[in-house]
Amino acid sequence: MEQAQRGESPRLTVALLGNPNTGKSTLFSALAGIPTRVGNYPGVTVEEKLGRFVYAGRTIDLVDLPGTYSLLPHGPDERVAVDVLHGRQPGVPQPDVAVVVVDATNLERNLFLVTQASELGLPLVVALTLADVSDRKGITIDGSELAQRLGCQVIRVAAPRGEGLDALKDAILVAGTSGRSSPLPLEHAAADAGRPAAARDAIARYALIERLLAGVVTRRFAAPLAEDRIDRLLTHRLWGTLVFAAVMLAIFSSIFWLAPPLMDLISAGMDTLAAWVGGLLPEGALRDLVVDGVLAGASGVVVFVPQIALLFFLIAILEGCGYLARAAYLMDRLLVGVGLSGKSFIPLLSCFACAIPGIMAARTIENRRDRLLTILVAPLMSCSARLPVYLLLCSGFVPNVAVGVPWLRLPAVVLAGMYALGVAVAAAVAWLLSRTLFHGPPQPFVMELPGWRWPQAAVVLERAREAAWSFLVNAGTLILAVSVVVWALANYPQNDDRIAADMAAERDSIAARLADPATPEADREELTVEQSLLETPEGLAVARKGAIQRHSILGRAGRFVEPIVKPLGWDWRLGCAAIASFPAREVVLGTLAVLYNLPPGDDDGTALERRLKAARWDGTDRPVFTLPVALSVMVFFALCAQCASTLVVIGRETNSWIWPAVTFTYMTVLAWLAAFGTYQVGTWLGW
């Protein structure tokens, strides 16, 4: 409105179209800077990216279309680009101009899309990127002759250096006022008459391109470029594999070891904030809600940001320099056997640190089926939040005996076994799903191995920023809501009489076991510690917290599910801890500590280990934690989907709530069955 009043011409909508790896993202950043809107188109997994810039008094809306090789859609995801170009995509205005980004080093194949775009009935502008690289390769392109033959302007741009941007903007404005481009005429060969139209067209398009380029492109003899030698090395069967292993190790270590200090910093900052806010509020339900519910929940969301930003930073570097496609090429054979593809490798590897960045990294898999399948099995990789559970139970309950050789200890073997279990089950599930639910014609693996280039800092930083931001906005808010609800369920209702009665009962049971001469000496020590702790105000506060949790809705749910978890060898406290760990797996040890009346700060593992060893089934002398129980707990945690954040992210990334429901159901059923089998077999063998 404002513009109309000032008498300026209306806005121009410009679609940015191009093959993958053509520098389209770099051009988008150079033209529009940070996007004004990033999201998903409804119903598909295609990213929607909008930006805006002002040039010569005109406001130009830039719509970035997903990189595509063809405008002939092979599925719903690819149809989005076509729908946007035809103005059929709700919420996106019909573009006035289409800018086709064309890689000068790869003109023949890139022009395929230009021939298709010429049939859209939109004014076209061709942005010729990477022309500096083609110059170095000895390829000379006669731009004005090409423009003549294509019937549209051809502008050389070097987006990273800002060259040609104004010329491109001028060309866009001119194209916006001039007429539409006319279709480039295809001549179908008579010999192809029997083929389907799409095949006939494709053949005719390349024949047309060969005619268009005759005399336009001249190749001088050029010495083999360094990049070709690098390519031979990095796709070499031996050296390529070694480099690949080193690169993957570097990625994995950085998210596994580089991110945690940042995460600790965020946690510490949030704790300080919580303490400060807690000091401002009067003691009571409101303070509990704000500090323990909302701020603790927010902390649990923000803490994922370093891993997500770091992983996307690294992936953007790999993508920018062309290694991402090579990594998929090298690993494809390993994954294709179980129904996945080479592109699943990095997302799945990342899941060993955390499933959330890993599932988000599945965005790099263009194929819809492969992407969904990767996301569905991703949470089976043992993430770093499961490690403390494994470590505690392995060191506490698995006998420290040698296996075969003296240096190989059983706890280490069990620990490795848990990781192997996740991988094996993921492979089996992927194999099964690809032959049932996802059964269909074989998915083509036709992947360009782009030329080696320097990654663009602007693009790399934007990918990291965008991934972190989209997680916070799209998933973070929902994860926060879920954690506040679970916090409330674990802390309410608070009935003072019941809590007092519960605390008295706990005290009596300790006294009774100490009085019992049959109680072993080791337990007696732990019980004395527990008893003396109850004399201190701190110990009392913890005991009260434990009593509140035991009588909360969640605590009662724990007792309610006892018949379900009993076949796994668990008591109701373990059932409770499993349910309470739903917002985030890392709280499971904290929850167990509270349920077993252990003061906070003391739960470094050894104290909890001692307390778990002394735990008995209510009213009996039977220890809760035996080897079969410890194994059943570990197996359950290895396979279960007890992580609300993961499920929320699956929902956001697949744009559907069916897939998180499917993931939760199949993983919980598998986890229960495997834990049941482990416990029953272990008990039968008399472990």
Next chain:
Amino acid sequence: MHPVPSSLEDVAIGGSACVADVAGDDATAIRLLEMGLTPGVWVRVLGQAPFGDPIELELRGYHLSIRRAEAARVLVEGA
């Protein structure tokens, strides 16, 4: 006598061949044609991945990787 066309899968690493046809008319065949594997184009096989599959090709001035299953559908002459 015309030589019987073999497929791109049979071309030795380092060797070149001229595409004669792409078998079938499903989405995979269309994609292979769209990526430039049209009759008459010369293709060089650059290498194979560590586990023998997929293979790396050079055609029309760029590098493309396809699985052996797809390469078997690209019929060639002059291997």
